[in-house]
Amino acid sequence: MPRRPASATGSPGIPEATIARLPVYLRALYALADRSIATVSSDELAAAAGVNSAKLRKDLSHLGSYGTRGVGYDVEYLVYQVSRELGLTQDWPVVIVGAGNLGRALANYGGFASRGFRIAALLDCDPAVVGTEIAQHTVRSAAEIEDAVSSHGVSIGVIATPAASAQHVCDRLVAAGVTSILNFAPVVLNVPSGVDVRKVDLSIELQILAFHAQRRTVVASSSEQSWQARRARRKTIGEFADSGGADGLDADTGVEAQAVGT
Amino acid sequence: MPRRPASATGSPGIPEATIARLPVYLRALYALADRSIATVSSDELAAAAGVNSAKLRKDLSHLGSYGTRGVGYDVEYLVYQVSRELGLTQDWPVVIVGAGNLGRALANYGGFASRGFRIAALLDCDPAVVGTEIAQHTVRSAAEIEDAVSSHGVSIGVIATPAASAQHVCDRLVAAGVTSILNFAPVVLNVPSGVDVRKVDLSIELQILAFHAQRRTVVASSSEQSWQARRARRKTIGEFADSGGADGLDADTGVEAQAVGT
DNA sequence: ACGACTTTGTGCAAACGTTCACAAGGGCGT
Protein backbone atom coordinates (compact mmCIF):
# COMPACT_ATOMS: atom_id res chain seq x y z
CA MET A 1 0.00 0.00 0.00
CA PRO A 2 2.51 2.63 0.96
CA ARG A 3 3.73 3.41 -2.53
CA ARG A 4 4.38 6.93 -1.41
CA PRO A 5 5.41 6.90 2.25
CA ALA A 6 2.45 9.14 2.99
CA SER A 7 4.09 12.50 3.13
CA ALA A 8 0.71 13.44 4.50
CA THR A 9 0.55 17.09 5.23
CA GLY A 10 -3.23 16.99 5.14
CA SER A 11 -5.69 17.32 7.96
CA PRO A 12 -5.70 14.68 10.69
CA GLY A 13 -4.27 11.93 8.51
CA ILE A 14 -6.73 9.20 7.74
CA PRO A 15 -5.11 5.73 7.64
CA GLU A 16 -4.67 4.18 4.19
CA ALA A 17 -6.53 1.08 5.25
CA THR A 18 -9.52 3.22 6.11
CA ILE A 19 -9.42 5.09 2.80
CA ALA A 20 -9.47 1.79 0.95
CA ARG A 21 -12.64 0.79 2.74
CA LEU A 22 -14.58 4.02 2.39
CA PRO A 23 -15.65 3.25 -1.20
CA VAL A 24 -17.05 -0.06 0.00
CA TYR A 25 -19.06 1.68 2.69
CA LEU A 26 -20.22 4.17 0.13
CA ARG A 27 -21.49 1.42 -2.11
CA ALA A 28 -23.37 -0.18 0.74
CA LEU A 29 -24.83 3.18 1.70
CA TYR A 30 -26.07 3.81 -1.83
CA ALA A 31 -27.72 0.40 -1.80
CA LEU A 32 -29.47 1.28 1.45
CA ALA A 33 -30.55 4.66 0.13
CA ASP A 34 -32.02 2.95 -2.93
CA ARG A 35 -34.14 0.88 -0.62
CA SER A 36 -35.27 4.08 1.11
CA ILE A 37 -33.60 3.17 4.36
CA ALA A 38 -32.94 6.34 6.29
CA THR A 39 -30.90 5.10 9.20
CA VAL A 40 -28.40 2.32 9.65
CA SER A 41 -26.49 1.00 12.63
CA SER A 42 -22.82 0.19 12.51
CA ASP A 43 -23.65 -3.49 12.83
CA GLU A 44 -25.92 -3.44 9.82
CA LEU A 45 -23.65 -1.33 7.67
CA ALA A 46 -20.67 -3.43 8.65
CA ALA A 47 -22.51 -6.59 7.64
CA ALA A 48 -23.42 -5.05 4.31
CA ALA A 49 -19.84 -4.02 3.71
CA GLY A 50 -18.40 -7.30 4.91
CA VAL A 51 -16.32 -5.92 7.76
CA ASN A 52 -16.18 -5.96 11.53
CA SER A 53 -18.46 -3.36 13.08
CA ALA A 54 -15.81 -2.00 15.42
CA LYS A 55 -13.59 -1.41 12.44
CA LEU A 56 -16.36 0.39 10.64
CA ARG A 57 -17.00 2.67 13.57
CA LYS A 58 -13.35 3.48 13.94
CA ASP A 59 -13.09 4.16 10.23
CA LEU A 60 -16.04 6.52 10.29
CA SER A 61 -14.80 8.22 13.43
CA HIS A 62 -11.86 9.46 11.40
CA LEU A 63 -14.22 11.55 9.33
CA GLY A 64 -15.87 13.08 12.35
CA SER A 65 -18.58 12.27 14.83
CA TYR A 66 -21.46 11.74 12.51
CA GLY A 67 -23.87 9.17 13.84
CA THR A 68 -26.24 9.22 16.76
CA ARG A 69 -25.81 7.02 19.80
CA GLY A 70 -28.67 4.69 20.34
CA VAL A 71 -29.79 5.12 16.75
CA GLY A 72 -27.06 4.78 14.17
CA TYR A 73 -26.04 6.78 11.14
CA ASP A 74 -28.19 8.83 8.83
CA VAL A 75 -27.66 7.15 5.49
CA GLU A 76 -28.06 10.24 3.36
CA TYR A 77 -25.82 12.34 5.51
CA LEU A 78 -23.15 9.71 5.67
CA VAL A 79 -23.18 9.29 1.89
CA TYR A 80 -22.44 12.96 1.65
CA GLN A 81 -19.67 12.93 4.22
CA VAL A 82 -17.92 9.90 2.80
CA SER A 83 -18.23 11.28 -0.72
CA ARG A 84 -16.77 14.54 0.40
CA GLU A 85 -13.87 12.85 2.13
CA LEU A 86 -13.09 10.85 -0.98
CA GLY A 87 -13.27 13.92 -3.16
CA LEU A 88 -16.31 12.75 -5.03
CA THR A 89 -18.27 15.95 -4.73
CA GLN A 90 -16.46 17.05 -7.82
CA ASP A 91 -16.15 15.40 -11.20
CA TRP A 92 -12.89 13.78 -12.14
CA PRO A 93 -11.96 13.75 -15.80
CA VAL A 94 -10.01 10.65 -16.73
CA VAL A 95 -7.95 9.71 -19.75
CA ILE A 96 -7.72 6.10 -20.83
CA VAL A 97 -4.70 5.12 -22.86
CA GLY A 98 -5.06 1.92 -24.83
CA ALA A 99 -8.33 1.05 -26.54
CA GLY A 100 -7.83 -2.69 -26.81
CA ASN A 101 -9.90 -5.39 -25.18
CA LEU A 102 -9.61 -3.88 -21.76
CA GLY A 103 -9.76 -0.23 -22.76
CA ARG A 104 -12.98 -0.88 -24.62
CA ALA A 105 -14.48 -2.71 -21.67
CA LEU A 106 -13.55 0.18 -19.42
CA ALA A 107 -15.01 2.75 -21.79
CA ASN A 108 -18.26 0.81 -21.87
CA TYR A 109 -18.35 0.41 -18.13
CA GLY A 110 -21.27 2.21 -16.55
CA GLY A 111 -19.88 2.13 -13.03
CA PHE A 112 -17.19 4.40 -14.32
CA ALA A 113 -19.36 7.47 -14.78
CA SER A 114 -21.71 6.67 -11.95
CA ARG A 115 -19.26 7.92 -9.35
CA GLY A 116 -18.27 11.11 -11.06
CA PHE A 117 -15.48 9.81 -13.23
CA ARG A 118 -15.83 11.07 -16.78
CA ILE A 119 -13.81 9.91 -19.71
CA ALA A 120 -12.11 13.01 -21.05
CA ALA A 121 -10.31 11.09 -23.76
CA LEU A 122 -9.71 7.59 -25.04
CA LEU A 123 -6.38 7.23 -26.78
CA ASP A 124 -4.62 4.60 -28.83
CA CYS A 125 -1.65 4.45 -31.13
CA ASP A 126 -3.05 1.94 -33.58
CA PRO A 127 -4.16 3.79 -36.74
CA ALA A 128 -6.81 1.12 -37.26
CA VAL A 129 -8.40 2.02 -33.96
CA VAL A 130 -7.92 5.78 -33.95
CA GLY A 131 -11.04 7.50 -35.17
CA THR A 132 -13.42 4.70 -34.27
CA GLU A 133 -16.26 5.29 -31.84
CA ILE A 134 -16.35 3.50 -28.51
CA ALA A 135 -19.10 4.25 -26.06
CA GLN A 136 -19.75 7.68 -27.53
CA HIS A 137 -16.09 8.57 -27.52
CA THR A 138 -14.00 8.93 -30.62
CA VAL A 139 -10.65 7.28 -30.09
CA ARG A 140 -7.93 9.86 -30.45
CA SER A 141 -4.34 9.36 -31.45
CA ALA A 142 -1.87 8.62 -28.68
CA ALA A 143 0.13 11.56 -30.00
CA GLU A 144 -2.45 13.81 -28.41
CA ILE A 145 -1.90 12.63 -24.85
CA GLU A 146 -0.36 15.89 -23.76
CA ASP A 147 -3.10 17.90 -25.38
CA ALA A 148 -5.89 15.78 -23.94
CA VAL A 149 -4.48 15.96 -20.44
CA SER A 150 -3.67 19.63 -20.26
CA SER A 151 -6.69 20.97 -22.11
CA HIS A 152 -9.09 19.24 -19.75
CA GLY A 153 -7.02 19.59 -16.60
CA VAL A 154 -6.98 15.83 -16.20
CA SER A 155 -5.19 14.48 -13.17
CA ILE A 156 -6.17 10.80 -13.38
CA GLY A 157 -4.87 8.50 -16.10
CA VAL A 158 -5.66 4.87 -16.81
CA ILE A 159 -3.10 2.72 -18.58
CA ALA A 160 -4.55 -0.16 -20.57
CA THR A 161 -1.76 -0.71 -23.06
CA PRO A 162 0.48 -3.76 -23.36
CA ALA A 163 3.20 -4.02 -20.73
CA ALA A 164 5.89 -2.99 -23.18
CA SER A 165 4.35 0.46 -23.70
CA ALA A 166 3.20 1.11 -20.18
CA GLN A 167 6.25 2.88 -18.81
CA HIS A 168 6.51 5.11 -21.83
CA VAL A 169 2.84 6.03 -21.66
CA CYS A 170 3.20 6.61 -17.94
CA ASP A 171 6.11 8.98 -18.45
CA ARG A 172 4.16 11.00 -20.95
CA LEU A 173 1.09 11.15 -18.73
CA VAL A 174 3.17 12.35 -15.83
CA ALA A 175 4.99 14.89 -17.96
CA ALA A 176 1.64 16.20 -19.13
CA GLY A 177 0.50 16.73 -15.57
CA VAL A 178 -1.24 13.55 -14.48
CA THR A 179 -0.63 12.81 -10.81
CA SER A 180 -2.75 9.69 -10.30
CA ILE A 181 -2.42 6.57 -12.40
CA LEU A 182 -4.39 3.37 -12.52
CA ASN A 183 -2.24 0.76 -14.19
CA PHE A 184 -3.60 -2.43 -15.72
CA ALA A 185 -0.38 -3.46 -17.40
CA PRO A 186 1.63 -6.12 -15.58
CA VAL A 187 4.66 -3.91 -14.98
CA VAL A 188 6.07 -2.02 -12.06
CA LEU A 189 5.83 1.60 -13.06
CA ASN A 190 8.53 4.05 -12.18
CA VAL A 191 7.17 7.44 -11.24
CA PRO A 192 8.59 10.57 -9.63
CA SER A 193 7.61 11.20 -6.06
CA GLY A 194 4.29 12.99 -5.79
CA VAL A 195 2.64 10.73 -8.33
CA ASP A 196 0.27 8.08 -7.08
CA VAL A 197 0.11 4.71 -8.83
CA ARG A 198 -2.37 1.95 -8.19
CA LYS A 199 -2.27 -1.29 -10.07
CA VAL A 200 -4.88 -3.86 -10.94
CA ASP A 201 -3.46 -7.19 -11.97
CA LEU A 202 -5.77 -10.03 -12.78
CA SER A 203 -2.93 -12.45 -13.08
CA ILE A 204 -1.71 -11.72 -9.58
CA GLU A 205 -5.17 -12.19 -8.14
CA LEU A 206 -5.47 -15.57 -9.79
CA GLN A 207 -2.09 -16.62 -8.52
CA ILE A 208 -3.05 -15.70 -4.98
CA LEU A 209 -6.20 -17.74 -5.37
CA ALA A 210 -4.17 -20.62 -6.74
CA PHE A 211 -1.98 -20.54 -3.67
CA HIS A 212 -4.92 -20.90 -1.33
CA ALA A 213 -6.58 -23.46 -3.56
CA GLN A 214 -3.42 -25.52 -3.45
CA ARG A 215 -3.27 -25.19 0.32
CA ARG A 216 -6.69 -26.66 0.59
CA THR A 217 -5.79 -29.52 -1.72
CA VAL A 218 -2.47 -30.44 -0.21
CA VAL A 219 -3.85 -31.60 3.10
CA ALA A 220 -0.81 -33.78 3.51
CA SER A 221 2.01 -34.45 1.10
CA SER A 222 5.52 -33.11 1.35
CA SER A 223 7.37 -35.23 -1.16
CA GLU A 224 10.59 -33.30 -1.52
CA GLN A 225 11.85 -32.98 -5.04
CA SER A 226 15.28 -34.00 -6.22
CA TRP A 227 15.87 -30.32 -6.73
CA GLN A 228 17.72 -29.78 -3.53
CA ALA A 229 20.88 -31.08 -5.19
CA ARG A 230 21.07 -29.38 -8.55
CA ARG A 231 21.84 -25.87 -7.48
CA ALA A 232 24.36 -25.22 -10.23
CA ARG A 233 23.89 -21.97 -12.08
CA ARG A 234 22.75 -22.19 -15.64
CA LYS A 235 22.00 -19.81 -18.48
CA THR A 236 18.92 -21.34 -19.97
CA ILE A 237 15.36 -21.60 -18.91
CA GLY A 238 12.74 -23.91 -20.21
CA GLU A 239 12.58 -27.12 -18.27
CA PHE A 240 10.41 -25.40 -15.73
CA ALA A 241 6.95 -24.08 -16.40
CA ASP A 242 5.71 -27.62 -16.71
CA SER A 243 2.34 -26.10 -17.38
CA GLY A 244 2.24 -28.22 -20.48
CA GLY A 245 1.95 -25.12 -22.62
CA ALA A 246 4.72 -23.68 -24.72
CA ASP A 247 3.49 -20.11 -24.80
CA GLY A 248 4.79 -19.59 -21.27
CA LEU A 249 5.81 -16.01 -20.66
CA ASP A 250 4.63 -13.89 -23.55
CA ALA A 251 3.22 -10.42 -23.77
CA ASP A 252 3.16 -10.42 -20.02
CA THR A 253 6.74 -10.20 -18.99
CA GLY A 254 9.46 -8.68 -21.05
CA VAL A 255 9.48 -5.29 -19.47
CA GLU A 256 10.15 -4.42 -15.83
CA ALA A 257 13.43 -3.25 -17.32
CA GLN A 258 14.55 -0.05 -15.65
CA ALA A 259 16.42 -0.41 -12.45
CA VAL A 260 17.75 -3.95 -12.50
CA GLY A 261 21.30 -2.97 -13.15
CA THR A 262 21.32 0.22 -11.15
CA MET B 1 -7.11 -9.31 3.22
CA PRO B 2 -7.97 -11.68 6.02
CA ARG B 3 -11.20 -12.91 4.53
CA ARG B 4 -10.57 -16.22 6.15
CA PRO B 5 -8.77 -15.68 9.47
CA ALA B 6 -6.00 -17.91 8.21
CA SER B 7 -6.89 -21.11 9.93
CA ALA B 8 -3.49 -22.07 8.60
CA THR B 9 -2.85 -25.68 9.25
CA GLY B 10 -0.33 -25.75 6.44
CA SER B 11 3.43 -25.78 6.67
CA PRO B 12 5.10 -22.84 8.39
CA GLY B 13 2.38 -20.33 7.57
CA ILE B 14 3.48 -17.77 5.04
CA PRO B 15 2.09 -14.27 5.73
CA GLU B 16 -0.67 -13.07 3.42
CA ALA B 17 1.29 -9.96 2.57
CA THR B 18 4.14 -12.13 1.34
CA ILE B 19 1.86 -14.29 -0.77
CA ALA B 20 0.48 -11.19 -2.45
CA ARG B 21 3.98 -10.15 -3.46
CA LEU B 22 5.26 -13.49 -4.72
CA PRO B 23 3.54 -13.09 -8.10
CA VAL B 24 5.26 -9.75 -8.52
CA TYR B 25 8.63 -11.31 -7.83
CA LEU B 26 7.80 -14.08 -10.20
CA ARG B 27 7.06 -11.61 -12.97
CA ALA B 28 10.34 -9.84 -12.37
CA LEU B 29 12.16 -13.15 -12.36
CA TYR B 30 10.66 -14.15 -15.68
CA ALA B 31 11.77 -10.84 -17.13
CA LEU B 32 15.31 -11.51 -15.92
CA ALA B 33 15.27 -15.03 -17.27
CA ASP B 34 14.17 -13.68 -20.64
CA ARG B 35 17.24 -11.52 -20.65
CA SER B 36 19.35 -14.59 -19.87
CA ILE B 37 20.36 -13.30 -16.48
CA ALA B 38 21.32 -16.26 -14.33
CA THR B 39 21.81 -14.65 -10.94
CA VAL B 40 20.21 -11.73 -9.20
CA SER B 41 20.84 -10.04 -5.87
CA SER B 42 18.07 -9.08 -3.50
CA ASP B 43 18.77 -5.43 -4.24
CA GLU B 44 18.33 -5.87 -7.95
CA LEU B 45 15.28 -8.06 -7.70
CA ALA B 46 13.73 -5.74 -5.15
CA ALA B 47 14.25 -2.78 -7.45
CA ALA B 48 12.65 -4.66 -10.33
CA ALA B 49 9.70 -5.58 -8.17
CA GLY B 50 9.37 -2.14 -6.65
CA VAL B 51 9.88 -3.14 -3.04
CA ASN B 52 12.37 -2.73 -0.23
CA SER B 53 15.17 -5.29 -0.44
CA ALA B 54 14.92 -6.31 3.20
CA LYS B 55 11.28 -7.08 2.64
CA LEU B 56 12.11 -9.14 -0.40
CA ARG B 57 14.68 -11.16 1.50
CA LYS B 58 12.31 -11.77 4.37
CA ASP B 59 9.60 -12.80 1.95
CA LEU B 60 11.86 -15.26 0.20
CA SER B 61 13.17 -16.58 3.48
CA HIS B 62 9.69 -17.88 4.18
CA LEU B 63 10.05 -20.27 1.29
CA GLY B 64 13.37 -21.59 2.46
CA SER B 65 17.01 -20.66 2.30
CA TYR B 66 17.46 -20.51 -1.41
CA GLY B 67 20.05 -17.94 -2.37
CA THR B 68 23.78 -17.84 -1.88
CA ARG B 69 25.50 -15.34 0.38
CA GLY B 70 27.87 -13.11 -1.47
CA VAL B 71 26.21 -13.95 -4.76
CA GLY B 72 22.46 -13.70 -4.77
CA TYR B 73 19.68 -15.91 -6.04
CA ASP B 74 19.71 -18.27 -8.98
CA VAL B 75 16.97 -16.90 -11.19
CA GLU B 76 15.90 -20.18 -12.67
CA TYR B 77 15.82 -21.96 -9.37
CA LEU B 78 13.91 -19.19 -7.69
CA VAL B 79 11.34 -19.15 -10.47
CA TYR B 80 10.75 -22.80 -9.76
CA GLN B 81 10.52 -22.39 -6.01
CA VAL B 82 8.17 -19.43 -6.14
CA SER B 83 6.02 -21.14 -8.75
CA ARG B 84 5.85 -24.21 -6.63
CA GLU B 85 4.87 -22.26 -3.55
CA LEU B 86 2.10 -20.53 -5.45
CA GLY B 87 0.85 -23.79 -6.84
CA LEU B 88 1.70 -22.91 -10.40
CA THR B 89 3.43 -26.15 -11.25
CA GLN B 90 0.02 -27.45 -12.11
CA ASP B 91 -2.61 -26.09 -14.47
CA TRP B 92 -5.67 -24.45 -13.02
CA PRO B 93 -8.87 -24.71 -15.00
CA VAL B 94 -11.04 -21.64 -14.59
CA VAL B 95 -14.65 -20.91 -15.43
CA ILE B 96 -15.71 -17.40 -16.36
CA VAL B 97 -19.33 -16.50 -15.80
CA GLY B 98 -20.55 -13.50 -17.74
CA ALA B 99 -19.42 -12.91 -21.30
CA GLY B 100 -20.10 -9.20 -21.50
CA ASN B 101 -17.57 -6.43 -22.02
CA LEU B 102 -15.36 -7.61 -19.24
CA GLY B 103 -15.82 -11.33 -19.71
CA ARG B 104 -14.81 -10.99 -23.35
CA ALA B 105 -11.75 -8.95 -22.45
CA LEU B 106 -10.75 -11.59 -19.94
CA ALA B 107 -11.24 -14.41 -22.39
CA ASN B 108 -9.04 -12.62 -24.89
CA TYR B 109 -6.38 -11.86 -22.33
CA GLY B 110 -3.14 -13.66 -23.03
CA GLY B 111 -1.68 -13.19 -19.57
CA PHE B 112 -4.44 -15.46 -18.43
CA ALA B 113 -3.09 -18.63 -19.97
CA SER B 114 0.54 -17.68 -19.66
CA ARG B 115 0.63 -18.61 -15.98
CA GLY B 116 -1.15 -21.90 -16.24
CA PHE B 117 -4.71 -20.70 -15.96
CA ARG B 118 -6.88 -22.31 -18.62
CA ILE B 119 -10.40 -21.33 -19.43
CA ALA B 120 -12.45 -24.46 -18.92
CA ALA B 121 -15.69 -22.74 -19.79
CA LEU B 122 -17.13 -19.35 -20.60
CA LEU B 123 -20.75 -19.02 -19.56
CA ASP B 124 -23.54 -16.52 -20.04
CA CYS B 125 -27.29 -16.47 -19.63
CA ASP B 126 -28.07 -14.22 -22.59
CA PRO B 127 -29.41 -16.40 -25.44
CA ALA B 128 -27.96 -13.91 -27.90
CA VAL B 129 -24.49 -14.56 -26.57
CA VAL B 130 -24.70 -18.27 -25.88
CA GLY B 131 -23.23 -20.21 -28.75
CA THR B 132 -21.01 -17.44 -30.05
CA GLU B 133 -17.25 -17.91 -30.21
CA ILE B 134 -14.94 -15.83 -28.06
CA ALA B 135 -11.22 -16.46 -28.14
CA GLN B 136 -11.67 -20.04 -29.33
CA HIS B 137 -14.26 -20.77 -26.70
CA THR B 138 -17.90 -21.32 -27.44
CA VAL B 139 -19.99 -19.51 -24.89
CA ARG B 140 -22.10 -22.00 -23.01
CA SER B 141 -25.39 -21.48 -21.28
CA ALA B 142 -25.27 -20.40 -17.66
CA ALA B 143 -27.51 -23.36 -16.94
CA GLU B 144 -24.47 -25.55 -17.41
CA ILE B 145 -22.44 -24.05 -14.58
CA GLU B 146 -22.67 -27.13 -12.43
CA ASP B 147 -21.74 -29.37 -15.31
CA ALA B 148 -18.80 -27.24 -16.43
CA VAL B 149 -17.40 -27.05 -12.92
CA SER B 150 -17.73 -30.65 -11.89
CA SER B 151 -16.79 -32.26 -15.18
CA HIS B 152 -13.47 -30.42 -15.32
CA GLY B 153 -12.76 -30.41 -11.61
CA VAL B 154 -12.66 -26.63 -11.64
CA SER B 155 -11.87 -24.94 -8.35
CA ILE B 156 -11.48 -21.34 -9.53
CA GLY B 157 -14.38 -19.26 -10.78
CA VAL B 158 -14.44 -15.74 -12.18
CA ILE B 159 -17.59 -13.67 -11.86
CA ALA B 160 -18.05 -11.02 -14.54
CA THR B 161 -21.78 -10.61 -14.43
CA PRO B 162 -23.71 -7.52 -13.36
CA ALA B 163 -23.84 -6.90 -9.63
CA ALA B 164 -27.44 -8.06 -9.40
CA SER B 165 -26.58 -11.60 -10.53
CA ALA B 166 -23.27 -11.97 -8.77
CA GLN B 167 -24.44 -13.50 -5.51
CA HIS B 168 -26.66 -15.98 -7.28
CA VAL B 169 -23.88 -17.02 -9.62
CA CYS B 170 -21.53 -17.23 -6.67
CA ASP B 171 -23.88 -19.53 -4.78
CA ARG B 172 -24.13 -21.84 -7.75
CA LEU B 173 -20.39 -21.90 -8.28
CA VAL B 174 -19.82 -22.75 -4.65
CA ALA B 175 -22.52 -25.40 -4.67
CA ALA B 176 -20.88 -26.94 -7.72
CA GLY B 177 -17.56 -27.18 -5.91
CA VAL B 178 -15.67 -23.97 -6.66
CA THR B 179 -13.59 -22.88 -3.67
CA SER B 180 -11.83 -19.82 -5.07
CA ILE B 181 -13.65 -16.90 -6.62
CA LEU B 182 -12.43 -13.81 -8.37
CA ASN B 183 -15.23 -11.28 -8.30
CA PHE B 184 -15.42 -8.28 -10.62
CA ALA B 185 -18.94 -7.29 -9.69
CA PRO B 186 -19.23 -4.41 -7.23
CA VAL B 187 -20.89 -6.45 -4.50
CA VAL B 188 -19.80 -8.01 -1.25
CA LEU B 189 -20.21 -11.72 -1.81
CA ASN B 190 -21.42 -13.97 0.92
CA VAL B 191 -19.69 -17.31 0.94
CA PRO B 192 -19.48 -20.22 3.37
CA SER B 193 -16.27 -20.56 5.28
CA GLY B 194 -13.64 -22.42 3.34
CA VAL B 195 -14.30 -20.49 0.16
CA ASP B 196 -11.82 -17.81 -0.83
CA VAL B 197 -13.02 -14.63 -2.50
CA ARG B 198 -10.91 -11.91 -4.01
CA LYS B 199 -12.42 -8.86 -5.57
CA VAL B 200 -11.23 -6.48 -8.23
CA ASP B 201 -13.06 -3.22 -8.27
CA LEU B 202 -12.08 -0.55 -10.72
CA SER B 203 -14.42 1.94 -9.18
CA ILE B 204 -12.85 1.57 -5.77
CA GLU B 205 -9.38 2.06 -7.17
CA LEU B 206 -10.44 5.25 -8.87
CA GLN B 207 -12.03 6.54 -5.70
CA ILE B 208 -8.85 5.91 -3.76
CA LEU B 209 -6.93 7.79 -6.41
CA ALA B 210 -9.45 10.61 -6.25
CA PHE B 211 -8.92 10.90 -2.52
CA HIS B 212 -5.19 11.36 -2.93
CA ALA B 213 -5.62 13.64 -5.92
CA GLN B 214 -7.92 15.80 -3.84
CA ARG B 215 -5.42 15.85 -1.01
CA ARG B 216 -2.81 17.22 -3.32
CA THR B 217 -5.17 19.87 -4.63
CA VAL B 218 -6.60 21.06 -1.34
CA VAL B 219 -3.38 22.47 0.01
CA ALA B 220 -5.41 24.78 2.16
CA SER B 221 -9.16 25.31 2.24
CA SER B 222 -11.51 24.11 4.93
CA SER B 223 -14.69 26.00 4.15
CA GLU B 224 -17.15 24.17 6.33
CA GLN B 225 -20.48 23.49 4.71
CA SER B 226 -23.82 24.54 6.12
CA TRP B 227 -24.46 20.87 6.56
CA GLN B 228 -23.58 20.74 10.20
CA ALA B 229 -27.04 21.96 11.07
CA ARG B 230 -29.42 19.91 8.94
CA ARG B 231 -29.11 16.56 10.61
CA ALA B 232 -32.80 15.75 10.44
CA ARG B 233 -33.57 12.32 9.12
CA ARG B 234 -35.18 12.12 5.72
CA LYS B 235 -36.47 9.49 3.36
CA THR B 236 -35.33 10.75 0.01
CA ILE B 237 -32.02 10.97 -1.69
CA GLY B 238 -31.10 13.06 -4.65
CA GLU B 239 -29.82 16.45 -3.67
CA PHE B 240 -26.42 14.92 -3.16
CA ALA B 241 -24.31 13.41 -5.89
CA ASP B 242 -23.77 16.84 -7.33
CA SER B 243 -21.78 15.10 -10.02
CA GLY B 244 -23.90 16.99 -12.49
CA GLY B 245 -25.04 13.70 -13.95
CA ALA B 246 -28.42 12.18 -13.39
CA ASP B 247 -27.47 8.55 -13.88
CA GLY B 248 -26.02 8.46 -10.39
CA LEU B 249 -26.12 5.02 -8.89
CA ASP B 250 -27.27 2.61 -11.58
CA ALA B 251 -26.31 -0.93 -12.39
CA ASP B 252 -23.66 -0.57 -9.77
CA THR B 253 -25.50 -0.63 -6.50
CA GLY B 254 -28.81 -2.28 -5.94
CA VAL B 255 -27.57 -5.47 -4.43
CA GLU B 256 -25.47 -5.93 -1.30
CA ALA B 257 -28.82 -7.09 0.04
CA GLN B 258 -28.38 -10.14 2.23
CA ALA B 259 -27.37 -9.39 5.78
CA VAL B 260 -28.58 -5.87 6.39
CA GLY B 261 -31.47 -6.88 8.54
CA THR B 262 -29.90 -9.88 10.15
C1' DA C 1 -39.46 13.45 33.81
C1' DC C 2 -36.92 9.58 34.20
C1' DG C 3 -34.87 5.21 33.72
C1' DA C 4 -33.91 1.34 30.77
C1' DC C 5 -32.07 0.20 26.54
C1' DT C 6 -29.48 0.80 22.42
C1' DT C 7 -25.57 2.14 19.89
C1' DT C 8 -21.65 5.12 19.18
C1' DG C 9 -16.87 6.44 19.86
C1' DT C 10 -12.46 5.10 21.71
C1' DG C 11 -8.61 3.35 25.07
C1' DC C 12 -5.97 -0.46 24.94
C1' DA C 13 -3.62 -4.67 23.80
C1' DA C 14 -2.54 -8.00 20.53
C1' DA C 15 -1.49 -9.22 15.81
C1' DC C 16 0.55 -8.13 11.78
C1' DG C 17 3.73 -5.83 8.69
C1' DT C 18 7.82 -3.02 7.58
C1' DT C 19 12.45 -1.42 7.98
C1' DC C 20 16.97 -1.14 9.98
C1' DA C 21 21.17 -2.93 10.86
C1' DC C 22 24.39 -6.48 11.38
C1' DA C 23 26.34 -11.09 12.24
C1' DA C 24 26.89 -15.35 9.78
C1' DG C 25 28.21 -17.46 5.60
C1' DG C 26 30.21 -18.24 1.22
C1' DG C 27 32.75 -17.09 -3.10
C1' DC C 28 36.82 -15.29 -5.21
C1' DG C 29 41.29 -13.36 -5.81
C1' DT C 30 45.82 -13.88 -4.50
Next chain:
DNA sequence: ACGCCCTTGTGAACGTTTGCACAAAGTCGT
Protein backbone atom coordinates in the same frame (compact mmCIF):
# COMPACT_ATOMS: atom_id res chain seq x y z
C1' DA D 1 45.05 -21.82 2.17
C1' DC D 2 43.71 -17.47 3.67
C1' DG D 3 41.46 -13.39 4.19
C1' DC D 4 38.67 -9.77 1.97
C1' DC D 5 34.46 -8.43 0.43
C1' DC D 6 29.84 -9.07 -0.86
C1' DT D 7 25.19 -10.57 0.07
C1' DT D 8 22.00 -13.30 2.58
C1' DG D 9 19.08 -14.25 6.49
C1' DT D 10 17.17 -12.53 10.68
C1' DG D 11 16.79 -10.28 15.49
C1' DA D 12 14.87 -6.35 17.15
C1' DA D 13 12.70 -1.79 16.85
C1' DC D 14 9.08 0.55 14.98
C1' DG D 15 4.70 1.56 12.72
C1' DT D 16 0.11 0.19 11.32
C1' DT D 17 -4.13 -2.32 11.67
C1' DT D 18 -7.38 -5.06 14.01
C1' DG D 19 -10.70 -6.29 17.55
C1' DC D 20 -12.31 -6.23 22.28
C1' DA D 21 -14.74 -4.24 25.65
C1' DC D 22 -16.84 -0.53 27.86
C1' DA D 23 -18.02 4.19 29.27
C1' DA D 24 -20.39 8.08 27.33
C1' DA D 25 -24.35 9.64 25.13
C1' DG D 26 -28.51 9.76 23.22
C1' DT D 27 -33.44 7.72 22.28
C1' DC D 28 -37.79 5.85 23.46
C1' DG D 29 -41.40 4.08 26.31
C1' DT D 30 -43.91 4.92 30.15
